[in-house]
Amino acid sequence: MLEQKEYDILNGIIKTVYQTTNSQAMRRQVLMDLKKLTGCKFSVFSLGLLRNKIVYLTDSVIVSDFEKEFEDSFIYLSETKYEMSDYASWIFLIPESVVYKDSDLVNDQLRKKTPYYKDYLLASGLPHVAGISIVENGKFLGALTLYKAEKAGDFTEKDLFVLEFLRPHLETRLSTDDLRAGSNKNNISYLLKSNYFMTTREIEILGLVFKGKRNDEVADLLGIAENTVKKHVSHIYEKLEVSSRSQLVQFVLDHDMAHLW
Structure with a gap:
């Protein structure tokens, strides 16, 4: 499914996951390499906490083709105006990791009629979404989310294969960090x-x-x-x-x- 150079990048990501000590640096490099493999234009890798069925994403790392002003606005709207209307948010409540793309989660015709899609994703030029909800031993640890431009088309089976390949390694890394963190920042x-x-x-x-x-x-x-x-x-x-x-x-x-x- 992947060419040799793509496997080389993928193996490099796994090396980054285990050998880069700083969490933010690790997550940033993972996103940069995933951009090469998937062609995404905007990506976010956050640590996560789940309390009383409410998801909290923290310490987000962003890699994108956009100016900081756009990044700030896009994330701010996600965390405020559109937080409750995100039709993919239930993914984070499942007690195991999930690799997904938005178009597989709900009926595509219905999805494209939602304010979240029309007024947020499409209006921002990033209508295609895929990602990983990262869970280990039933504990939600983080979320990696990729966005593609409309002209790039939806995420492919190859893209999802890449995310699924990385999933267990990200589970291990975030779980290890979580155990070390205790009551840290x-x-x-x-x-x-x-x-x-x-x-x-x-x-x-x-x-x-x-x-x-x-x-x-x-x-x-x-x-x-x-x-x-x-x-x-x-x-x-x-x-x-x-x-x-x-x-x-x-x-x-x-x-x-x-x-x-």
């Missing part, structure tokens, strides 16, 4: 999401503000507009019930969150 991210309903981007910006970065500096670092940063900071203030940067810093210190960043 990923659980802090979970608490910020579950208790304060913060998005991944808001957690990232919270860290930069805590470190003393001005709005314009945050914008430069993340490659997004300063007005976008201001909106995020405003949302952070509301969610944490603070009204100033000094109160925000005190909140982080009081909740022993400084090590998250």
Whole structure:
């Protein structure tokens, strides 16, 4: 099914999974290599937690062909406006790993009539979706999601073969990391999401503000507009019930969150 050069890339991914110590670096390289194999234009690899049948995705790594501004908007909409209308979200509740593509999950005609497809995926130019819900011993550990442009066509059987080939290796790696992590920063991210309903981007910006970065500096670092940063900071203030940067810093210190960043 794969050519030799594609198997070489796939074997390289497996090597990355086991030999790259830093989790974010590992996940980023996996996405970069999957882009070569599948032709996806946008990809996300998040760590995950499942509590009371609610899925929390944290510490997301993104690889895409787009500007940071688009990445920020795409993920923000996914985590807020369209979180409850994602017809694939039930996948994460299954107590075992699943390799899937969206067009196999529901009737395609019905799928294409949903706001999630029309107003989010298609409107963003990324209507084709495939991925892996990563579970080990019944515990949800993470999600890898790939998106293709409309002109590229849907994900193929070859693409799904690649994901299925990687699945057990990703299960092992994320399970090993989870055992080592204990109550580390990923659980802090979970608490910020579950208790304060913060998005991944808001957690990232919270860290930069805590470190003393001005709005314009945050914008430069993340490659997004300063007005976008201001909106995020405003949302952070509301969610944490603070009204100033000094109160925000005190909140982080009081909740022993400084090590998250």
